[in-house]
Amino acid sequence: MGKKLNQAFYEQPTLMLAKQLLGTLLVHESDEGTTIGRIVETEAYLGIEDQAAHSFGGRRTKRTEIMFGAPGVVYTYVMHTHCLFNIVSNRENVPEAVLIRAIEPVQGEDLMVKRRGAERQGRVLTNGPGKLTKAMGITMAHYGQTLNEGSLYVIEGDLPSDISVGKRIGIDNSGDARDYPYRFWETGNSYVSK
DNA sequence: GGCCGGATACCG
């Protein structure tokens, strides 16, 4: 098993972190069992100057407060019926984060299927930000938790052989930021969203 | 393709 990513790993420029998270393994040890997913798609949200980020313009609220804090902390939030999982990046007072958009099941796939429902198997099991949180059992209870100190953490994995870059998804109402190439995925991986 | 569910939380 690879070793846990440390604080220094998370404390780097967000675009770099978004790329370097590809291929790493997201682990959640829960009461129901352990699930592990290989991260295959991410998006960077660059704080102050990124209109698509919750912290755009330095907006500091109860929800976004966590983005201003230490890197390597979990930022979850609920959208409609789904919980989305982000990792705070860069250094303190730089409100940036990486959204995890897709994983490939590595361990505990049976448990993922149980959480998602028997009819959601194969690539649709985890090929989207709301899907993977449900499969992994990630909830708002993880908000503010430091990765590596709890039951949810990331360890080293096999790096992707090739990385693709493109526009982010679901941010059409964000002006010029809509077209920024801040989405990264492992080329050819079938668990990538869309 | 379109619609709408249902949870925050922000803003007036």
Next chain:
DNA sequence: GGTATCCGGCCA
């Protein structure tokens, strides 16, 4: 209290 949202499932 109205409205927008870093989505997903279901209908077509």
